[in-house]
Amino acid sequence: MWLLRSSPLDLRALLWSKYWVGTIPLLVLGTAHRPDNVLLQVRPFMMVMELVTICGLTFAIGALALGFGALYRSSRTENAAQIPTSFGGLSS
Numbered sequence: 001m002w003l004l005r006s007s008p009l010d011l012r013a014l015l016w017s018k019y020w021v022g023t024i025p026l027l028v029l030g031t032a033h034r035p036d037n038v039l040l041q042v043r044p045f046m047m048v049m050e051l052v053t054i055c056g057l058t059f060a061i062g063a064l065a066l067g068f069g070a071l072y073r074s075s076r077t078e079n080a081a082q083i084p085t086s087f088g089g090l091s092s
Contacts, residue, residue, distance in 0.1 A: 015066065023062035030054040 031054060037047050
């Protein structure tokens, strides 16, 4: 975080951009199975329920990934040169 805090970038804007960069591709992949529902003759109510569920889960999983990534970041070292060679949070 020391590198991000020293940059002129706003932390709030950085977190939101990381969230949307991860969430939008997941939404596209999660909702790209529309032709499968048509081939399987799924009822419209179930298509809508499936879409709502996938969107809700995608937003939640994206937020969890961002939150756990910020919580368990690998920059808890005394020396900044150790960050690229560390094993995440397992370095001593």
